[in-house]
Each structure stands twice: as structure tokens, then as C-alpha cells.
Amino acid sequence: MVPCLPDCPAPAPAQLVSYQRLSSAAQTPAGPPHPVPAPRRSLASPPVPATAAATPGTTATTEIATAAQPSSPAPPSAPLSAALLPAQSAAAPPWPDPPPSRSGALGLHAAALPSPAGGDALAFPSVATDAVPAVLPEAAAMMPHHADPVTRPPHEQSLRPSEDLPHTATPPSSHAASATPLIQPPGNTALHDCAESGSLEIMKMLLKYCAKMEKDGYGMTPLLSASVTGHTNIVDFLTQHEQTSKTECINALELLGATFVDKKRDLLGALKYWKQAMEMRYNDRISILNRPVPQTLIMAYDYAKEVNSLEELENLIADPDEMRMQALLIRERILGPSHPDTSYYIRYRGAVYADSGNFKRCINLWKYALDMQQSNLDPLNPMTASSLLSFAELFSFMLQDKAKGLLGATVAFDDLMGILCKSVLEIERAMKQIQCPPDPIQLNKALSIILHLICLLEKVPCTSEQEHFKKQTIYKFLKLQPRGKNNFSPLHLAVDKNTTCVGRYPVCKFPSLQVTAILVECGANINVRDSDNNSPLHIAALNNHLGIMNFLIKSGSHFDATNLYKQTASDLLDEKKIAKNLIHPINHTTLQCLAACVIVNHNICYAGHIPEKLEKFVLLHR
Template identity: 45%
Template sequence: MKFQRPLILLPLLFAVVFDGETIEGAPPLWCAAAAGHLAVVKLLVRHSANVNSITKTNSTPLRAACFDGHFDIVKFLIEHHADIEIANRHGHTCLMIVCYKGHIKIAKYLLGLKADVNRKSVKGNTALHDCAESGSLEIMKLLLQHGARIEVDSYGMTPLLAASVTGHSHIVEYFKQHVGLVSRKDMVDAMELLGATYVDKKRDMMGALSLWRQAMEERFEDGKPPLPKSVPLMTVAAYNDAREVLTLDELEELVSDPDEIRMQALLIRERILGPVHPDTSYFVRYRGAVYADAGQFDRCISLWNYALDMQQKILEPMNPMTQSSLFSFTELFSFMISEHSRFRNSNSGGRGGRQIPPVAYDDILHVFEKALRELSLGMAHPTAVECSNLLGHMHRTMVLTMNICCLLARHQAFLSKQQSDRLFQYTEKLVQMAPVGNKGYTLLHIACARDSSVAKRYSVCQFPAPELVTLLLRAGHAPNVRDLEGNTALHVAALAKPCTPALARALLDGGVHLDLVNRHDKRFEQLLQDQKVHDLLNAARHTTLMCLAARTINKHSLPYKGVIPARLESFVAMH
């Protein structure tokens, strides 16, 4: 009998891209289950692969099979003791994912195995929420038959409201027809919220008005206690001081005013969802973007500022949503400056023949101040963001703040004295914070790095930015501060491809030392790519006798510690 070597499975883990998302630490069984390769799954299990192995996000092979509806693999894994209740890091179970993806056959199978229909995720949503968000009505019916309860998530959202936010009118209609599942007030809120979704997602204003009319009639239906709206006394300037309609007559007057209908949608969403829900600020920003596309930049800036204020009050510091708002402002201001300049120089219209108005630099200063606040809050509460990516959040916020500052620094000629003074005061405050990002980068390193540009489509704020370097150094930034590789901002500038004379001059005139070496004993001139130092600057003008002496000591490896004054030892070491 021929001896056959047994297959030995090494505990390999992979980083794979699945459905556009990178999955870290995926075991082979997870990969096979996700890809739908039943034969490979069977082979791996037969050779003792752990059916409950997990990725870095705690996703199991069973959950991977559930995602794309591979029923045969789901059945096989469960028959070989896969645990149906293991949730991923967000608390989402296998039942939740099949509800969201609409795989009814797997849902029936899991429910037959007594899967927990009322299990909650980290953010409090249940499988019913997932059905409502995805529009899986038939699965939702199954869940209700198996004892699913109507619960609220951490945002106060019921499955009914979740369906309204996502625009699944058939889910809302099902709840409406089945009296007793939800309260009368919840049903009214759902119809009003669905109407707001019709305005912003479906662009169906007549459909929205019809839903709002039904809700208003239900609020004041004869024989039932009235359900008056609870609206704030103060109006919102960003909403053009619009007030939410309170009667059917007021509602009918909206027909002739599309813009007022749009404001009603924002008011309704904020009243029902509250400022904490991500959709509230998202749709304020969306409406602002629509106004910008129509050339109404003042309306856009007003709405975006309102959304940013909302985010800074509610979200933890340096939240990606707040960063997204700062990024949007950077792009908007860059576009406005670029297009207005093009119009002024060519004496022709802007995009599509439309003249772009000049940007109000007070608007940029206002956003710059908010960026400083975000950075300050993040530094004061470093545990407020996910620890594993704390440095990444910090770096991203620094880069966004520097891009906004760059817009102002590059256009100081257009600023009034009062605006220039405010810019300098804000920059001093920024410099005093002394934040540090990825690779130990300081603000000055970021100002000299080409990849710091975020609005790459426009030339108004491209990095490296000599004007920004000058402003930072004038505001008191330490000139020779180093990153983790021992690089000064001048070393970073050398890698800018190309380094410009203006950048080199700004750094050296601000006190950056020309001869300093990094941790790899490289100077500025040695890091230049396809450039010569004499093409950029007069090196002799920035080299002292002390520099030459220190370089000579290091070149010949001469002993100097204990020989020269102690205060000079660090100076020699830097050369």
C-alpha cells in the first residue's frame, strides 16, 4: 500500500478584497465560503479547518456564505457545527446579514434553527431593522411570525422609521395596514419622514405632499385625540428661517413653492430624527451641494456651516463625517477661487457660461476657525476616536486644516488688514497646539509635502505651499523640528519633485538649517531628485563656519564628546 502524506493546513491568514471591502486576517475557509466554492469548503473542513474561525472583524465563514446567499455552503457549515449566533465586531449576526441582503431561503433555514430574532447589534438595530432598510418585506413577515419585537436602535429608530428613511414605501404601507404593530404617532412620523425622503432622494415633490397631507389628516382625524407637532420656537437661518407647516391650509400653500418644500423636508427630518442621526446632517449637506450646483453658493455655505456646527456639537472629535464636511468646504472654496479667477482673467463666463462670484474670505476664516476647534478638541480628548486609527484621524484633520489655511495664506493680497490679523492670530493658535500626525509629521512637514493637497482638481491650493511655510514660521513654528525619520521640513521639501526655489527660500529664511542630517545621514542636497542645490539657492549664504567645522568632524569621525563644549555636541551630531 502506497503511503500518502496527510494534508497539513497551516494557519494562513489573508487580506482579501470582497465586495469592494478589504477583509484583513481572512482564513482560507472564510475565503472559500465567501467565494461560493463548496468543494473547497468541504475539502478544508475535511482536513480540520475550524468552521468558526474569524477574520480581524470577527466575521466567520458562515457569515461570509450568508452575505452572498450561498445556501449549500451555509447548510454544510452549520451541519458541521458552525455557530449561527457569532456576530461580527459590529454585533451583526448571520440572520441580520441575510435579512439585509434579502436571502429568504437562508432566513427560513436560520429561523428553523431558532436563530435569535431579537438579537441587537452594537448600535441597537435588530434583524427587523435590516429588513426595513433593505426593503425585504417577505423576510420581515417571517421575523414577525417568529416573535420579532419592534425595538428602537441607539438613534431611537424603529424599523418603521428605518424604512421611511430609506424610502421603502411598501414596508411603511405594510405597517399602516397592520394596526397594532406601531402607535398612531409613530405612523404619522413615518409618513412625514417618508415624504422628506421623497423630496431629497426621489425628487418627487407631489408624492411628498401627498404623504404629508395623509399625515396631517391623521393628526387631526375626527374622533381621535389631536397630535399637534412639536416644533421649535426659533427658526434656522440656514433654512431661510422657514417654519414647519402646522395645518392643511398651510400645507396646500406649499404647492407653488418648491424651495419651501425642500426646507420642509429638512425641518421634518431634524424634528423626527434629531441632530444625532447621521442622515440629518447628511441631507443638510446634500441640499447645500444642490444649491452650489445651481450657483447659489451663499445658500450652500450657510447650510454646510449649519451641518458642521451640528456635527461638532454631537459627534466625537475628528469624526470622519466632520472631516468630510471640512473636505467639502476646501473643495468648494478652491472651486470658487479658481473659477472666479478664470473668469476675471479671460473675461468670459465660468462653468457652463455661469459667472462664479468671488469667495468671501470671511467665510474661509470662519471655517478655518472651526477646523482649529476640531483639532483642539481631538487633542484634548485623544480617546474619543478609535484608538487603532487615532494617529490617522489626527493626521487627516491636520491636513484638512492646513489646506484651508493655505487658501488664505496664498491669497493674502485679497485680505483686509482685519482679516490678515485674524488669520495670523488663528495660525498662532494652531502652531501653539503643536499637533503631530503620521510619521511624526508636524504642520511644517505637511506644508512641504506634495501629497498634502486634498483639492487636487484645482491649482489654488497645491502643496508644497511656500506662502503657508512663511506664515507658519512667522507665527512661531519651530523651524528645525524633526519627524520620526529625523527629517526636517527641508528634507521633505527635497522630495517634492521638484523642490522650488521659493519653497527652499521660505524654509531657510525662516530659520530651517541647511546642513542637518536625518537618521539615514542624508542632507537636503543629497535627497534632491534630478536637481542641483545651486539651482535652488546659494548654499554658501546659508552655511556658517560652525556648520563646516561640524561637517568636517563627522566626515573624519573625529572624537568630539568631552572635547568640545557640551552645548555644541548636539550641534555637531545634527551635522
């Protein structure tokens, strides 16, 4: 029986419904299935999106009209925002940045990112129903769970192959935003589920039987959850409820306005709710509720600050870009930097700037979001890895199109080097956790991203001082002695072709002789072994890369060193006749190596009878 307080009416027998069933009913999605996106093709250069949300500076009238009309067939191109933000998978949680949060997992992320619809294809928030360019980050395994498809406005639709999505005739202009999480975050209540799914009638029933509006692990009340997901019916109802304070009403209305800006692209609707909130702040002259004054202005937000008068608020309609900065400021103030939606929408807004060719503004916003993640999340958090990968994808895109003469953008050494330093810092933080060792899979991904960044750095011109700083950073990275999957060292990864597939699309191609050379120059151990006792030379042989094999041998790697299965690098080349003819074992075997092999093959006791240095040499041939 549902517990009731003394003043609450006792429910009739037919009304006795468990909170568990109510919660399940509250999560049932109300919206139609996800619309089918446009076919995908590669991107030659990032087009200027047709919608107002894509390009800063468009008018509110255009933006509102675009959001209100059913979408027309998408042009055969794709905005960069579709490529540079993380995505989802049916087998993995569909959101990039945070640990599972209720307001994030149920509502906002479901509306800002598509729900899983089969397969491992990834999808990204975009500002137009365009195709996906050939630079995309991978983040399917990094996100909180959704379960049901959601229909979103065109700028938020999935940009993945149509065969991965359910086919539907539903117009993509619908603004439904509800989904069911596969994981319930801490502190989840049935009221939160109702708020995020828009189930007003069930919410009224719960409140009738004295359900309390408690906060979740992120400090989110059901009212704030409804504001994040954009369910105006829930917000209108709860702002009039007796359990809601005036401050909570104001925060909810301001947050709902931010949702209208970034998620629904309705600037006039945002102004409506912001105006209501401001009137509530100042309608009582005795107890005016002023906004907290920020200590410093944020460069990533172009030093914008929140408006404090109705006149300033009205003037925002003439500057849509300023409105979008207001939305970011409001969301960060109310939700806080640790909430996943805060960093997500900063990254999304940066991707929109990249669509219009303003890469510097994009980089500044993404750096700010990355700093926010590293300050609030555990080391090697999947969301942080997603941000680092997005940077690698962006820099690769800029360098490739610069080489083709398609873009005037240049990658600054300091920008790329700064991200490499932040990536190394992430590894350093993880390696310091002695009681909780890092996950090898996540560590392996982080190591692969670092190698891609190093590869990109080799394509950027720099001064001698910058070159020294780069090598100093790589040396610091190698001294941490990180190991990834299968106990791979960074040098193992540099000579392995699987390192290429760090995301949905490759940034750099591996095995890479250039990356291998700089790792060895900066102190990488060429005889390091993985869990199968393979040296980097063994892995290079498996990948049939003769250039790297020759380089490693010249650098001191032993061609006749054996792995766990008593195989030498030569043995791994048995089926590659051409390679074996080019690299013959006799040309790389010394008398010392032959002597070590005799000791090993005849089980001669040598420990304590030869110098310790020679003992290690014999072990290489074991």
C-alpha cells in the same frame, strides 16, 4: 429553535430558520444593478440642472414628471452637487457623514449615494446624470459600508467614470433602494434588515414568530428605517400593525414624505403622506397630537417652520423650495441632529443651491450641518473632515472661476476664515483627548485641509485687522503642535507635494512657498523633525523646491543638519545636478556647523561641558 412566547404557535420543523439566516435573506438586494453614468468631463461653469430637483423654484408637476420618465442621455456637463458631496469606494464605506447606522448604512445612503463597484473611484449624489467637474472632495474612507449596487433615479446616480461601474441595460429611472452592509451597526435586528431591504414576506414571517420591533442605537424602529429608505410596502404594513403606536405612525408618514422629497423627487407623493400624517394628528379632537414648537427658527432653513394645517400643506405645492425646507425640518425633528442622514441631506440641499449659483445659501446650509457634526461627533470624525474638505473644494471652485471671469461669485473673507477657525477647533478638540490620542492618518488629513484653507485665504483680500486675526489663528494652530502621518508637522506638510492630494482633485498645489512663509512668520519651528529625523528642509530637498529651500535656509534652517540616515539636504540633492549647482553647501555652512560636525563625527563627549543651547545645536548635526 426560534424562541416563542407562550401564546405564539410552535413552528413546524421545516419552518425552523435561524434569525441569522433570516437576517441574511432580508438583506438581499431586490433592485437591479447600478446604471452606467454619463462620461465625465471637466466643468467650465456650473450649469443650471435640467431637473426640477436641481433648481429651487421649479414646479411640482415638472419634478414629478421628470422622476416618472426614464432618463435620457445625460448632457456633457455636471452639477456642482455631484462634486461637493462625499462619495464612496469599494474598499471603504460608501457614505460621507455618520458612523455606521443601520437606516443610514442600508437604505438611505444606498439610495442617496451609489454603492461601491470596484476601484477607489469616488461618487457623489447629484441632481442630474452629468459629468463631474474638476472640484471634488474625497471621502471614500469616511463612510459606512454598502456591498451591493443599487439603481437610483437620475438625480441620485453615481458620477464617476463608467469603467468603475458594472454595465447594465437597466433604465436608470428605477427607484430600487436596497443594499447589504459589510458592518452591522449596534442594535441591528432582522426586522431592521427587512425594513431597509423591502423584504415584506420575511418581515411577516418574523412577526408571526413574535419578533419585537426594537430600537437601534439611533432610536430607529424598523418602521422609521423603512421610511428612511422609502419602502412604502413596509411602511403601509407596519403602520397597520398592532405593535405600532399612533405617534410612531405619524412620524413614519412624515419621514416618508421627507424621503419622497429629497430622495425620490416626488412632491405629490410627499404631500400625500404628509396629509395622511396631519389627518392622524387632528382626527381625534380629544387627543390632538401637536408638533413640538421650535424655540428658534433656523437661518440656514431661511427661517422656515413646519406647517400646521391642511390649508398650509396644500399651499406648499406652489412652492417646491419651501417643501424641501419642510423635509429638512421634519427629518431633523424626527431623527435628531446626531443621526447621519440629518446632516447629509442638509449638505445635499446646499449642493443643489450651489448648482443654481446660490453659493451663499449653500454655505449657510453647510455651516449649519458642520456645526451639527462638531456638536454630536467625536473629534476628527471622518464625516466632519468630509464637510471641511467640501468647503475647501467649494471655495477653490469659486475662486478659480472668478479668476477666469466665469462666475460673479466672490468668496467672503469671513466665510473662509470661519471655516478655518472651525478646522482649528477640530484639531484642538482632538489634541485635548489625552487618553485617546488622535489617529495620525485622520489628523494628517485634517492638517492638510487646514493648509489648503490657509492657501486659499492668501488669495482673498482682507483688511489689516482681518490679516491680524488670520495670523493669530494660525499661531494658535501651530501652538497645538499637531503631528500627522510619519510625525509630520504642518511645516513638513507645507513643503511636501503629497499634501496636494487631500481629495479627489487638488484645491491648492504644494509645496507652497506662500503657505510656508506664513507658517514661519506665525512661529513654526523650522528645525522640527519627523519620525525619520527629517527637517522641513530635507522634505523640500526631496521635492526639489529651490525657492522653499532658500527661504528656509535664510530663516535659519541648517543645510548640513542630518536625518536618521545621516543624510543632509545636500545629500538628497545628489541626483539633481541643476539644483545642487544652484544651492551649493559651502555657501550655507558656517564655522559653528563645521565644529558641531567634528564633535559628532569623533564622538566627543560634550554633554554638560557646553551650554544647553549649544547642545541642541550639536544635536541638529547628529
